[in-house]
Amino acid sequence: MIRECGCPSESPEWHNQDIDLAGQCIHTMPTSCFLHMPIAYELYAKRQQTEIENLELEEKWPGLSLTRSGMFRGQRIRLLTHNRSASRRISFLPGPFNVRVQIHKGNMSTVQIPVREMSIGLIESGKRPKELYISHLNCPNCMKTEGNDRIMLLRHWVDAPGLKRK
Secondary structure, eight states: OBOTTSOBSOOOOOTTEEEEOTTOEEEEEEEEEETTEEESHHHHHHHHHHHHHHTTOOBSSTTOEEEEOOSSEEEEEEEBOSOOOOOTTEEEOOSSOEEEEEEEESOGGGOHHHHHHHHHHHHHTTEEEEEEEEEEOSOHHHHHHHOSOEEEEEEEEEEOHHHHHO
16 A cells, blocks of 8 residues: 555565566656656656556555666666556566665665675675666655655676676
């Protein structure tokens, strides 16, 4: 269930784990970015929620969205239960799609150190880090009642035999 503010009421318990999301049904919403900063983030969040409701899709964790930003374009991903839909925004993640997950208790200004530590840990275990997905688990309004800001960091990785040899 989604709270009134749009935050997910529950999230997966994936802290410090490697998860394979291969074959996961997803709803994608392209977003605009400028130098990796999302533009009109709340507008895209509401637009995606409206589209999911109009298509009558079921989510695994309602309200949980993974955000990947780029230089000028980004993407919001919502995890769905397996659905058949004619929508062009419904697809499946390729296999293998491994992610390492870490929950960061702090805001975006303090996220640099956990991301660096996660990347170093992946490299040391012979895995090559790829793109980073960020999921805000609470908004500024929920932060006042629940305490600290919580951000779920998901780093996509692939096996790198060259790194394993070293």
